[in-house]
Amino acid sequence: MASNKKIIVGNWKMNLNVQEASLYLHRLSKIIEIRRDVEVILAPTTLTLQSLSLQVNGRQFKLAAQNFYWRDHGSYTGEVSATQLRGIVQYGLVGHSERRHIFNESDKDIRNKVEAAVRNNIRPILCVGETAWERANGETYDVLHDQLVGGLANITSDELSRVMIAYEPVWAVGTGQNALPTYVSAAVSAIRNQIEQLYGKIAADSIQVLYGGSVTAHSAADYLALPGIDGLLIGGASLNADSFGEIVRKAHRGSLIVERK
Numbered sequence: 001m002a003s004n005k006k007i008i009v010g011n012w013k014m015n016l017n018v019q020e021a022s023l024y025l026h027r028l029s030k031i032i033e034i035r036r037d038v039e040v041i042l043a044p045t046t047l048t049l050q051s052l053s054l055q056v057n058g059r060q061f062k063l064a065a066q067n068f069y070w071r072d073h074g075s076y077t078g079e080v081s082a083t084q085l086r087g088i089v090q091y092g093l094v095g096h097s098e099r100r101h102i103f104n105e106s107d108k109d110i111r112n113k114v115e116a117a118v119r120n121n122i123r124p125i126l127c128v129g130e131t132a133w134e135r136a137n138g139e140t141y142d143v144l145h146d147q148l149v150g151g152l153a154n155i156t157s158d159e160l161s162r163v164m165i166a167y168e169p170v171w172a173v174g175t176g177q178n179a180l181p182t183y184v185s186a187a188v189s190a191i192r193n194q195i196e197q198l199y200g201k202i203a204a205d206s207i208q209v210l211y212g213g214s215v216t217a218h219s220a221a222d223y224l225a226l227p228g229i230d231g232l233l234i235g236g237a238s239l240n241a242d243s244f245g246e247i248v249r250k251a252h253r254g255s256l257i258v259e260r261k
Ligand code: PEP
Pocket: 011, 013, 096, 168, 172, 173, 174, 175, 176, 212, 213, 214, 215, 233, 234, 235, 236, 237
């Protein structure tokens, strides 16, 4: 089940230019303490990754790409590959709901990106989750099944240890709608069951699963306390240093024990 280490990912989406991102990283570095039991991953826009990689203290923050193309090189105008990001980021988001639904990324695109990330020594964070319509029609678990099977199709058992999953119900991402912790728990169990079917029990127990969907400093502890949740993927609230710092503090083991009492 969930490991002792909690993971907090901040997805800055298409916000902050190079200078703003640098100032914001500087501010976060003053607020967020280095803790062995919390890993903080920042996902700024691609444009800022190179300069932030030179500024960042790698013990304090890891970097993630929000997106990349799955081919390594070639005539793909406007794209950036995982090969080019290698050495700059440690993680890459893949299949974020905004990529799936605004940019029409298919499970085939997504599985190629998961594979490209692993090939380039970048840990993919595969995002899965149902839309409001799919939820209303009782299709949540079918969607999770299809997105996991589709997204992981090129990944071997050995490679799976490099992959992280983020459960992000689309209706909760950027909407301010909170999923009930019981609902999240059931979906995360379904995800682990699916991983067990594909890769076996050890893989299902050890894969890291995050939750994301309008999580704030106020709601973070409730989700972090759920069995089977290894951390959080934070969008909106990661753009406010105080809120993000508060979420990271809540992920620290000592705070979790206090909050659970
Ligand atoms: C996200 O961007 O993955 C996300 C969960 O956003 P928000 O926290 O704003 O819902």
